[in-house]
Structures are given as structure tokens and as C-alpha cells.
């Protein structure tokens with residue numbers, strides 16, 4: 051089967067061919083750990099999770115590296131504002147990020163390198179760039195990349211640099227593509243950096259953000275990798291600068307396919323920490339949404355379209371998650387142990403292999419769900435068909451991860467179910483009913499069967 055991905059570099063869909071047969075290397079820009087990641091960030095991390103799961107489903111081995119940005123302008127600012135050390139800030143938000151990754155059932159990366167553990171690698175790369183004439187140091191002990199020195203500069207963001215006179219340079223990590231300038235590889239120590247600094251051939255300082263990803267991606271995946279991802283805001287300057295640094299320093303090709311997820315937006319604006327219009331995973335869980343509904347809401351639109359966040363979207367997601375889980379439960383009661391797949395499964399995978407078209411794939415799955423429900427209502431579903439359906443739902447869930455299996459029942463629900471069991475044994479029917487209601491309010495259904503109870507999501 052041909053797999054096709056849209057490559058930001060060529061602005062078209064391309065047939066995917068891994069560099070090493072049977073194996074795919076993926077680098078994804080991870081969180082900047084200066085505050086809790088919001089669901090906008092998780093839209094991008096979930097797009098990357100779907101990408102990885104689709105590649106695994108079609109039989110590739112995947113080597114995935116995601117960095118943690120634990121030193122940059124934002125993390126240092128935050129530490130200063132809160133009068134804390136950089137490590138105090140970054141360890142807190144890294145732990146919270148990992149907690150949210152687990153909640154959303156995102157497959158963790160094989161390697162999660164942190165920037166502060168790779169300063170020497172960055173210094174080596176910067177030294178190589180100076181040697182090759184692609185970078186220069188300034189009087190204060192900073193080092194800048196000369197964009198004029200790299201002829202392909204601008205190829206990812208499609209900038210036209212002809213006629214642009216290079217007169218300025220930029221020290222900040224973030225700036226817009228209206229002002230492409232020489233950018234900082236190494237930033238000389240300033241008072242506001244406090245005790246955040248490392249020694250280098252240019253004096254005390256710290257790396258620029260873009261350099262971090264060039265050093266870490268190539269250290270763990272080699273100079274030439276298959277896929278590099280991020281959100282669209284990473285295209286410029288971050289990924290443009292990564293290409294310039296890596297290709298110039300290593301005299302190598304760097305990345306074959308660049309994939310970028312569009313933004314999650316909130317009332318017409320990008321959801322972002324700086325605009326303050328954010329929602330986090332714990333906030334949404336506290337509002338009564340399940341991890342599966344959040345996952346569903348964030349993957350149900352195509353990754354290259356903007357996704358408007360709304361309560362309506364979350365309610366729709368909750369209904370869909372319920373519908374599929376309800377069918378799953380019914381099928382477990384009917385199915386025999388058959389292990390064949392319906393044709394719809396091939397279609398489902400083919401659609402996902404076409405640039406991860408999740409909305410279309412979900413359409414195929416939910417049509418199938420509707421057909422099966424109709425047969426169940428008419429008592430027409432055979433054990434064999436039920437087994438096929440069950441197998442399809444399980445296989446589809448290896449990518450979607452929206453089924454709540456018995457062993458996913460949260461501890462608090464399991465305790466309530468046990469308490470209710472005791473109440474029933476003691477024939478305390480009132481307490482048993484109250485507990486059933488409490489469990490329902492928390493999003494789970496408990497059902498009494500002749501040989502015990504069953505608990506599944508609402």
C-alpha cells in the first residue's frame with residue numbers, strides 16, 4: 051500500500067519512502083516546559099501520535115524522538131517571575147506534561163532528550179558552523195547564523211529573500227517571517243539569565259532554541275531522518291533555522307518530510323499561553339469530559355485544517371465515544387472467537403495512509419457502527435459477524451485509542467463499584483442505587499449480570 055504524506059517543503063502530497071527499509075525515524079518538537087501544555091499543544095501531539103500509530107499499523111518499526119525544551123527565553127522568564135530556579139520550573143511542567151501524555155494515551159517517544167543535557171553537542175555544532183563560515187561571533191560573546199551564507203535559506207517557509215539586504219540580527223527565539231534575520235545560535239550571558247549559563251569557546255552563555263532541536267534530532271536519529279513534525283507556528287523561524295543549521299553544519303540532507311499540524315483555535319485566535327485563552331487537560335477532565343472524548347475531539351478533524359474548540363465539539367465527541375463503546379460492549383456479549391476482519395478495515399487503513407485523513411476514516415468506522423447496531427436491533431447479527439466487528443473495533447482502536455476497556459476503569463470508579471457490590475450483598479438497595487447514580491455522573495455505567503457486574507463508559 052502506498053502511504054502519502056503532505057510535505058510542507060514541497061507543498062504537496064508525496065509517496066512516503068523510508069530511508070531504511072521497514073523503519074521510520076520521526077522527530078517531533080516537544081513542549082517548552084514553562085507552563086502546563088494546553089489542548090492546542092495536544093492537538094499537535096495527538097496528530098503525531100496518529101501518524102506514529104498508522105505507521106505501526108501498516109508494519110513499520112518507528113523510532114520516535116521528542117525533545118523537551120527546558121531552557122529558552124520563556125522558561126528563564128518564568129523562573130525569574132516566580133523567583134524559582136530553572137530546574138524547579140522545568141521539572142514541574144515536564145512531570146505535568148508526562149501526566150497528560152499518559153491520560154491522553156499518547157504513545158511515549160522512544161527518547162525524550164532534554165536540552166540542558168545536550169549543551170556540549172550544541173557547542174560542537176556551533177563551532178562547526180563558525181568553521182565553515184556559516185556563523186560568526188559578536189563582541190559580547192554571542193554567535194549568530196548568517197542566513198546569507200546558506201543558499202537554501204527560506205525554502206521551507208517559501209520566503210523570497212532576493213533583494214533583502216541583511217542588515218540586522220535577532221537574539222530572541224521567536225520572530226515573524228516578515229523579518230528574516232541572522233539568528234542566535236549562542237546567547238551571551240545577561241543579568242536576567244541569573245545562574246543559567248554554560249561555559250563555551252565564546253564565553254558564558256546559553257544556546258538559542260533552534261540549535262537545541264538540530265543537535266538533539268541528529269544525535270538520536272542520525273544526520274538524515276524521515277519525518278520531522280510540529281505545529282504550523284514551528285515552520286518559521288524554528289524549522290527553517292533547523293534546516294539551515296543542520297544542513298550547513300553536517301553537509302548532509304536533514305529531513306525528507308516535514309509535517310505540520312494546523313492550530314486549534316479559540317474564537318478565531320490560536321490557542322496560546324501568551325494570549326491566555328487556553329484550556330488544559332485537567333481542567334477539561336474536571337469539567338466532566340473523559341480522556342477518550344478529548345482524544346476524539348482533537349483527532350476528528352484533519353490535521354491540516356484549523357480546528358475550532360467548542361463545548362459543542364466536546365459534546366459531539368462524547369456521544370461518538372459512547373456510541374462506539376456501547377457497541378463494543380454489545381459485541382462482546384454476542385461474538386464468538388473469530389478473528390477475521392471486514393473489508394471496511396482495509397478501507398479505514400487506506401484512508402489513514404492517505405495523509406492521515408481521520409475524519410474520512412471515522413466516517414467509514416461510524417457507518418459500520420450504524421449498520422451493526424441496526425442488525426443488533428433486528429436480532430440479525432450472527433456470532434461470526436459480531437466477532438468480526440469486535441476485531442475491527444479493536445484494530446481501529448490501536449490507532450484511535452477511544453475504547454474504554456475494563457482495565458481502563460479509573461481507581462475512583464472501581465472503588466465505587468466495589469462499594470456498590472457490598473451494598474447489594476447487604477441488600478441495601480437504596481445505597482446501591484445512589485452509588486449507581488454517582489458512578490453515572492462520573493461517566494460510567496454499571497450493569498448487573500447474572501454472573502457479576504459490568505462497568506463501561508457512558
Ligand code: AMP
Pocket residue numbers: 079080081082083087089090091092093094095119279280281282283284311312313314315320321322
Ligand atoms: P510549545 O510548548 O509552545 O513549544 O509547543 C508545543 C507544540 O504545540 C509545538 O509543536 C507547537 O507548534 C504546537 N502548538 C502550539 N499552539 C498550538 C495550537 N493552538 N494548536 C496546535 N498546535 C499548537
Ligand code: ZN
Pocket residue numbers: 078079080263288
Ligand atoms: Zn524543535
